[in-house]
Amino acid sequence: MTATTVQPDTAGQAPRPTFESLDPATGDVVGVHPIHSAEEVQDAVARARAAYAWWGGLGFDDRAEILLTWRSVITRRMHQLADLVHREMGKPHGDALLEISIAIDHIAWAAKHAGKVLGPHKVSPGLLMANQKAFVEHKSLGVVGVIGPWNYPVFTPIGSLAYALAAGNTVVFKPSEYTPGVGTWLVDTLREVVGGKDVLQVVTGLGETGNALCLADIDKLAFTGSTATGKKVMAACAQNLTPVVIEAGGKDSLIVDEDADVSAAADAALWAGMSNAGQTCIGTERVYVHEKVYDQFLTEITARARELDVRAGADAAAKYGPMTMPKQLDVVRSHVEDALAKGGRALLGGADAVGERFVQPTILADVPEDSLAVTEETFGPTLVVNKVRDMDEAIERTNATAYGLAGAVFSGSRGEEIARRVRSGMTSVNSVISFAGVPTLPFGGVGDSGFGRIHGAEGLKEFTYAKAVTVQRFSSPLELVTFARTKVTEGRLAQIITVLHGGKKTLKR
Ligand code: NAD
Numbered sequence: 146m147t148a149t150t151v152q153p154d155t156a157g158q159a160p161r162p163t164f165e166s167l168d169p170a171t172g173d174v175v176g177v178h179p180i181h182s183a184e185e186v187q188d189a190v191a192r193a194r195a196a197y198a199w200w201g202g203l204g205f206d207d208r209a210e211i212l213l214t215w216r217s218v219i220t221r222r223m224h225q226l227a228d229l230v231h232r233e234m235g236k237p238h239g240d241a242l243l244e245i246s247i248a249i250d251h252i253a254w255a256a257k258h259a260g261k262v263l264g265p266h267k268v269s270p271g272l273l274m275a276n277q278k279a280f281v282e283h284k285s286l287g288v289v290g291v292i293g294p295w296n297y298p299v300f301t302p303i304g305s306l307a308y309a310l311a312a313g314n315t316v317v318f319k320p321s322e323y324t325p326g327v328g329t330w331l332v333d334t335l336r337e338v339v340g341g342k343d344v345l346q347v348v349t350g351l352g353e354t355g356n357a358l359c360l361a362d363i364d365k366l367a368f369t370g371s372t373a374t375g376k377k378v379m380a381a382c383a384q385n386l387t388p389v390v391i392e393a394g395g396k397d398s399l400i401v402d403e404d405a406d407v408s409a410a411a412d413a414a415l416w417a418g419m420s421n422a423g424q425t426c427i428g429t430e431r432v433y434v435h436e437k438v439y440d441q442f443l444t445e446i447t448a449r450a451r452e453l454d455v456r457a458g459a460d461a462a463a464k465y466g467p468m469t470m471p472k473q474l475d476v477v478r479s480h481v482e483d484a485l486a487k488g489g490r491a492l493l494g495g496a497d498a499v500g501e502r503f504v505q506p507t508i509l510a511d512v513p514e515d516s517l518a519v520t521e522e523t524f525g526p527t528l529v530v531n532k533v534r535d536m537d538e539a540i541e542r543t544n545a546t547a548y549g550l551a552g553a554v555f556s557g558s559r560g561e562e563i564a565r566r567v568r569s570g571m572t573s574v575n576s577v578i579s580f581a582g583v584p585t586l587p588f589g590g591v592g593d594s595g596f597g598r599i600h601g602a603e604g605l606k607e608f609t610y611a612k613a614v615t616v617q618r619f620s621s622p623l624e625l626v627t628f629a630r631t632k633v634t635e636g637r638l639a640q641i642i643t644v645l646h647g648g649k650k651t652l653k654r
Contacts, residue, residue, distance in 0.1 A: 229330055292378065293370070413576065549593070
């Protein structure tokens with residue numbers, strides 16, 4: 146939670162606007178942070194540009210050594226960081242540790258693989274240009290702006306920060322106003338490692354500070370947050386033709402086939418739908434279950450959900466915490482009410498499950514597909530569980546959304562086949578969100594879930610531009626790009642092209 150304040154005028158200095166981050170379980174103030182102005186954001190970008198002269202000039206090995214040292218510092222203090230995550234956004238300490246652990250693995254992967262993925266690669270010059278050596282390398286862009294959300298305040302931004310830094314860029318990071326302390330902690334630890342250099346800086350504030358970063362003199366903007374804000378970010382970045390990566394919201398489904406391990410699917414759906422209080426971009430919001438195992442699935446998941454311990458207060462033993470953003474409570478309530486008004490059934494929870502800070506587990510069945518709980522991102526611990534005739538219908542319903550972020554499939558024999566037919570950036574078979582912990586896999590969505598990729602080789606390349614180089618090794622018998630080109634040469638060119646590409650070809654139907 147946040148609240149804006151203005152610090153009193155001390156020693157004749159102009160009052161400085163600040164905001165507080167609040168513990169969402171108790172309302173206690175966790176920290177006070179500056180609201181950085183557009184001018185301060187641009188100053189940070191200018192410092193990042195100066196630091197790029199050093200950081201961008203280092204080799205991959207030197208940068209890797211620094212990033213791996215940062216990784217070690219974070220690892221040795223991970224409980225301290227997890228505690229801060231818990232206090233600022235409310236998730237249990239253990240969930241924070243899980244998120245931090247995966248993020249640490251990503252820093253290590255990006256650091257160790259940047260050279261191999263981005264360094265010069267020889268490519269075939271082809272027959273016509275056989276006298277050329279050809280290679281491509283991926284060069285850093287300069288200064289990258291990163292804007293992050295609060296729901297995974299370590300894992301999510303690290304997906305951009307680590308990959309952009311490993312590729313040789315310097316970064317200015319604007320964390321969510323709900324988790325500014327976590328963002329500052331991450332930046333401070335790298336600053337310690339690089340002796341105060343401006344390789345990674347933080348600017349804090351609300352939407353205006355994010356907007357200022359979009360309009361500053363940056364070379365790319367990596368945004369993670371809601372689809373609505375993503376559109377504003379794109380519009381702002383368009384003014385300077387600044388390229389963007391948009392990692393936005395989702396409405397992921399989990400599909401259960403007739404031959405699936407139903408208990409495992411129920412366990413996974415419950416965790417993917419309700420851990421982090423349902424505030425997970427790649428969390429499960431819809432479940433489509435084959436009619437033959439629908440009743441069994443409902444019985445299993447409802448029984449498990451009843452056991453969930455969701456105590457009000459900052460209790461370390463609770464399975465999930467409060468809603469981080471108070472305004473999200475109204476969204477969750479309205480989705481549940483709409484589903485029930487349209488004929489859905491609440492097997493557990495319901496509109497009354499939405500309290501002042503916490504939402505109790507809510508399982509809705511037989512919810513019409515035009516309900517808000519099916520079409521819009523709910524971002525709460527609620528699950529819609531609907532029956533399908535077969536897997537074709539499950540896929541059709543899954544794909545009937547403007548979003549396309551991730552999802553899961555539980556099936557004994559057809560998991561991969563179903564997964565490949567789902568229109569989304571990531572799908573896990575017989576488990577949930579596993580792809581996020583595999584650093585070699587790209588992470589991102591399609592449609593309203595955004596575009597561009599973080600993680601893996603694609604995630605490193607996202608923060609670079611491709612540079613193509615040819616080096617002439619010997620002069621060609623076919624001198625083509627000269628005014629001295631002769632008719633004989635042109636004739637030979639036509640002959641070669643005809644031999645290479647002129648064979649009679651008919652469409653195989
Ligand atoms: P949000 O869009 O409200 O805010 C995200 C960030 O954008 C914050 O730092 C905010 O200050 C900033 N911002 C707000 N207005 C801005 C503007 N006009 N210009 C520039 N920046 C601005 O999102 P949120 O509530 O922090 O996060 C939840 C959303 O993020 C959910 O929709 C969730 O699905 C999505 N999310 C997506 C991913 C992913 O990888 N695809 C990961 C985590 C969260």
